[in-house]
Amino acid sequence: MLIKINVNPNNLNSAMCDMQDIKDRTKRLLNHSKDEDNSMFTVKDCVDDVIYFLEGLEGQVEEQYLDYQDDHGG
Numbered sequence: 001m002l003i004k005i006n007v008n009p010n011n012l013n014s015a016m017c018d019m020q021d022i023k024d025r026t027k028r029l030l031n032h033s034k035d036e037d038n039s040m041f042t043v044k045d046c047v048d049d050v051i052y053f054l055e056g057l058e059g060q061v062e063e064q065y066l067d068y069q070d071d072h073g074g
Contacts, residue, residue: 007061016054023047 023030023044030044 004064007066009061012054012058012061016051016058018057019047019051019054023051 026043026047030047031042034041034043034046053057
């Protein structure tokens, strides 16, 4: 873990759901370049990067929650 931060699990879950909804609703755009410079990276690459980041953050939040429960008899 790089830094310890407090993340509201409900907000994180909401962000994950939002990104999945965006991915589903923009299917026609996913293979387009992410910018006007015709980057080799696509909109899908960007969305997938954000989802990957949020999944990693979810894992850290779950780990911190389990550690907290262990330390506090939960």
